Amino acid sequence: DLHNPYTPGSPITGFGVAKVLDSSHPDFKKGDLIWGITGWEQYSLLTATEPLFKINHTDVPLSYYTGILAYAGFYEICSPKKGEYVLVSAASGAVGQLVGQFAKLMGCYVVGSAGSKEKVDLLKNKLGFDDAFNYKEELDFNATLKRYFPEGIDIYFENVGGKMLDAVLLNMRVHGRIAVCGMISQYHVDQLEAVHYLTSIIYKRVHIEGFVVSDYFPLYCKFMDTLLPCIREGKIKYVEDIVEGLESGPAALIGLYSGQNVGKQVVVVDHD
């Protein structure tokens, strides 16, 4: 969590799902499932109930709540229109997989970038992206984007940053929008990668906006009303990458930053 740095000796916190064993809060009773900021631990004492949300639907993958970032970023920041050209980076990840499918539901043309052949196949064959490419096999992202978007890009859902963002700036269309959800390529580098083509922001009148999930919690009900029926009817697929046991957590977290996960990375601490 960027805003609450870790205190040594305390449990690591993060977005998670937990079962209520006991509660003195009127909104949460024993047996309820909740999601929100929980601990990486078998038993937690949660004293801050804001934001904790009760989970009322257990017939869908329990980590679907991650999708509120996809929902808010795509619909609220990108203002998508039918027929627009959309690029999603880290497209098979927790957020990217939903953005691409939302874009298809809107009637957009969607290309995803990901870091393995397996992920590219997933995007094209299971998640319904129009096309996808393995960025690790591309030498020149500018040429890559010109190949996949000969007409240019209307919407870029940004999860990676760095060189990809630079190439995207060169290939944006007039009045394009870039929703900046993450820049995972830039989080653990000694030196942040240089971006050069920001003058495109003027020439193409580009709108770039960063966002974090907590800004959009008020949309949560609307988001569930949209997503849950789509998952149930099979119109949207939702892929989780599940590892078992708290001891698997560190490797899963490290794997996330090198793109080992396929879909939403979930660590199951306990099944009870």
Add this chain to the structure above:
Amino acid sequence: DLHNPYTPGSPITGFGVAKVLDSSHPDFKKGDLIWGITGWEQYSLLTATEPLFKINHTDVPLSYYTGILAYAGFYEICSPKKGEYVLVSAASGAVGQLVGQFAKLMGCYVVGSAGSKEKVDLLKNKLGFDDAFNYKEELDFNATLKRYFPEGIDIYFENVGGKMLDAVLLNMRVHGRIAVCGMISQYHVDQLEAVHYLTSIIYKRVHIEGFVVSDYFPLYCKFMDTLLPCIREGKIKYVEDIVEGLESGPAALIGLYSGQNVGKQVVVVDHD
């Protein structure tokens, strides 16, 4: 003009003021002053009347129309609120001088950057900026901005790009806005300057948006209703840097890109 590159042998075009000598268009009659895309020439045949605007007020500097960029960028893109911290680069230029004064009228705290002591004095003593600095005397823009904005920057009106933008990104406040009007430092360089701190867009949830004047022509009447009374009542000063004669045009244009002008650079081709 970015969208209509120059054709050798034809007159150079640009935004200008002209007097109608003859017209077959119902909206423009002999003797009218108009502004819009005109030629760098004593006599022009204007066949495209969109966009040409009739000038109804000649008691204010005739180049005030430039201010629609300031007006649109500041009010529409920056959504300013009273008490916010505002930085304007190229602040004594055609657009910057108005942005700073609009910001003061809104009750913001405004600092301008400019390239000479003379301009800094103008900003502080004539144009009412809260503070101003000569960027040519600053070695480390990050330190400079921390000095002028210990609380951070809510709004940056961007006219220069490059290193200044990078330092601004480091010093934005949460939900800050950057209106990208220009990046004059980047127009005539062999290699575009690198920007590194784009991850701030996420951490601070920054909104960055580029714009061009033609997108905002519908605001023209509203803009004049705001600006003209302010100029007449002396609440807003408007500085023009006037050179005489078409032969002065090339030097004035080159001077613009090295910051020779103080206020709006105007070339008077003819007084008739």
